[in-house]
Amino acid sequence: MHDVLKNSLVGLTALSDEQWAFVLNHFKSKTTKRNELLLEKGNTCQNIYFVVKGCLRIFLAGDDGQESTRIFIFEGNFGTAFPSFVLRQPSAAAIQSIEASDVLYISYQHFQTLLETIPGWEKMYRIILEKGYIESILRIESLISMDAAERYNILLEKNPKLIQRLSAKIVADYLGISQETLSRLKSRKSPKVGKVRKSEK
Amino acid sequence: MHDVLKNSLVGLTALSDEQWAFVLNHFKSKTTKRNELLLEKGNTCQNIYFVVKGCLRIFLAGDDGQESTRIFIFEGNFGTAFPSFVLRQPSAAAIQSIEASDVLYISYQHFQTLLETIPGWEKMYRIILEKGYIESILRIESLISMDAAERYNILLEKNPKLIQRLSAKIVADYLGISQETLSRLKSRKSPKVGKVRKSEK
DNA sequence: ATCATTTATTGACTTTTGTCAATTTTATTA
DNA sequence: TAATAAAATTGACAAAAGTCAATAAATGAT
DSSP states (O other), X not given: OHHHHHHHHTTTOOOOHHHHHHHHHTOEEEEEOTTOEEEOTTSBOOEEEEEEESEEEEEEEOTTSOEEEEEEEETTOEEOOHHHHXXXXXXSSEXXXXXXXXXXXXXXXXXXXXXXXXXXXXXXXXXXXXHHHHHHXXXXXXXXXXXXXXXXXXXXXXXXXXXXXXXXXXXXXXXXXXXXXXXXXHHHHOTTOSOOOGGGO | OHHHHHXXXXXXXXXXXXXXXXXXXXXXXXXXXXXXXXXXXXXXXXXXEEEEESEEEEEEEOTTSOEEEEEEEETTOEEOOHHHHHHTOBOSSEXXXXXXXXXXXXXXXXXXXXXXXXXXXXXXXXXXXXXXXXXXXXXXXXXXXXXXXXXXXXXXXXXXXXHHHSOHHHHHHXXXXXXXXXXXXXXXXXXXXXXXXXXXX
8 A cells, every 4th residue: 555655756856765664654544445534523534545446535514414515536546634634623524435445644743854854855745735736726716706517517527436336425515505596507418427336347 | 014914814824034034025905996897797807805904895786787796805804716726727707896995915936935835834824725715615505595684694693894884885895685675574574674874983 | 095906795586406395216234 | 125314305384685667866077
């Protein structure tokens, strides 16, 4: 599993073999079950996760049972309940493994150690932050300037894998619309394109 | 002007006097008029701006004349058309000086120079990125999980100065709602709280 | 200070989206 | 593979928000 992590980072920053060993040594591995919670709302997030296989989601849960997905973390990506992790505060969001997944994770303390002792790690983190920040800006733009149909069509165009792979319920949570509205958008605009049924695979 | 910049950064990172001089030397200053455009949509953003006095906004403009404000940059903060600046691509958004403002700015090339030559600068940038990313995550959450009235009330609670200082039109653009809806929210929920008229100051 | 311009408010109406409920389809697991 | 649970779809209706238009208020430039 650690090789996957190294391979995905090796282009971002230049580290010696000793530094790579030091870095990788601070990541623990974990296998999760489908729907397993990695962080409960209200707890302070202690880890950054790197998804080797599978998919996590960070989501908000309202009192009424309604959920809103803040972000997905697919294979080859880092993620955490970011505000909680950085500010060391109880998290408004929970982290859930949507699929049975293999993840690596590093604690806040160890992450700080890497930032302080490996100069290239600061750069790598910065580049990952830039990428995440850009994604979030594009998402804000779609939310403030488009209606549900436009947002869905853009997602379909830019990230069709996401729609195929996840349940419509969760896609709706992510788009900020109800599952019924999403269902109607699908039948209205593109009847043939939707989640690939497992029975068709 | 450069003192304001140094004072706002000095707590984030440890630099020698020589390093501070080197850093500040790479920032140019500029005075802007009200409503002046610092970047037009379609151009690649060349600078990061630091607002000493006044306020900038980064906004999208639709074909129909409708505008959506991505973010505001008030005194003591950095900002840019971030995706364009980082990815070196034409910007979807424009940058406008809402008020007559004093700004400092640094070019992409000079910014890279600072990242490469001043280790503490990488850390400073990372901390600013973390802050911006957290803000954007909270904004996404409000957009996907709250209706217009809730978003407005939260903004009123967390950032009343923003509502007082800016026109309702621009606040509506920022909230992702129409000006009419915002006007109705104001009269419905909190008749006495609104923008402070200049005539009342 | 006045005037022209921009911004804000309000009403009437339309469109979009949400909610509730019933049904069908798909997925999970014993 | 049957049984059960979960998810998706659809219809009917309600609520939220947008649009258009008219008017009022505030601003800023002379």
